[in-house]
Amino acid sequence: PRLWLVVPAAGQGRRMGADRPKQYLDLNGQPVLAHTLARLHGAYPQASLCLCLDEEDAWFDPAWVPFADWRRVAGGDERVDSVTRALDDLAGLAAAEDLVLVHDVARPCVHPMDLRRLLDILLDERVGALLAAPVADTMKRADDAGRVASTESRAGLWHALTPQGFRYGMLCEALAAARRAGIAVTDEASAIEALGLAPRLVAARRDNLKITHPEDLQLAAVILDAQAQ
Numbered sequence: 001p002r003l004w005l006v007v008p009a010a011g012q013g014r015r016m017g018a019d020r021p022k023q024y025l026d027l028n029g030q031p032v033l034a035h036t037l038a039r040l041h042g043a044y045p046q047a048s049l050c051l052c053l054d055e056e057d058a059w060f061d062p063a064w065v066p067f068a069d070w071r072r073v074a075g076g077d078e079r080v081d082s083v084t085r086a087l088d089d090l091a092g093l094a095a096a097e098d099l100v101l102v103h104d105v106a107r108p109c110v111h112p113m114d115l116r117r118l119l120d121i122l123l124d125e126r127v128g129a130l131l132a133a134p135v136a137d138t139m140k141r142a143d144d145a146g147r148v149a150s151t152e153s154r155a156g157l158w159h160a161l162t163p164q165g166f167r168y169g170m171l172c173e174a175l176a177a178a179r180r181a182g183i184a185v186t187d188e189a190s191a192i193e194a195l196g197l198a199p200r201l202v203a204a205r206r207d208n209l210k211i212t213h214p215e216d217l218q219l220a221a222v223i224l225d226a227q228a229q
């Protein structure tokens with residue numbers, strides 16, 4: 001099957017409180033977006049890229065895209081809308097059995113070995129799979145006053161990371177069904193789950209952080225340096 005990469009990069013990153021969307025902040029001399037695309041290209045040089053960008057994006061530079069085959073798609077209001085638009089844009093190009101990997105632009109530290117392992121697993125996997133990490137902290141549920149209401153068992157709990165990979169046809173069907181049912185979808189796997197299917201969890205490195213808050217940028221810089229050792 002052909003491999004398609006969908007990279008949602010149409011968010012504003014308001015939680016960063018920066019002067020530009022977080023994918024354009026400097027990380028060790030390059031914008032976050034350039035790091036993320038370079039990582040993906042290193043592991044999947046033959047893939048085709050579909051990059052979701054805000055229509056009014058004034059920061060993007062196509063020189064940061066290392067893929068020979070790539071397209072730009074206008075993002076939507078929410079992450080799921082951006083991903084859905086990318087999939088719509090591939091209609092007629094992608095076959096139902098093609099693999100689609102969705103990866104947040106805000107995860108520049110995803111490790112090349114995890115990327116390769118995920119693809120190896122996906123080639124023999126019907127339902128699809130995602131990078132994930134077991135929860136290490138004790139989990140508390142809060143009440144409205146910000147006090148502990150209960151302690152939840154962390155046994156069997158995982159952090160859902162990206163990339164998440166699925167067959168093109170199944171992912172389109174899952175996202176359309178979730179939309180019709182009004183199910184809030186914060187990752188692709190949850191839409192597949194809503195079809196009654198169980199995507200595979202692929203245990204991944206814990207340093208695949210999503211840059212969200214200001215301190216994450218410094219952490220990502222340290223992680224990239226450590227990975228280069």
Ligand code: C5P
Pocket residue numbers: 007008009010011012013023052075076077078079080082083103104105106210211212
């Ligand atoms: O804001 P958050 O980190 O949860 O966003 C996850 C990913 O989804 C980011 O890569 C962001 O750029 C992308 N996104 C998008 N379209 C939106 C909102 C977020 O492509 N409307």
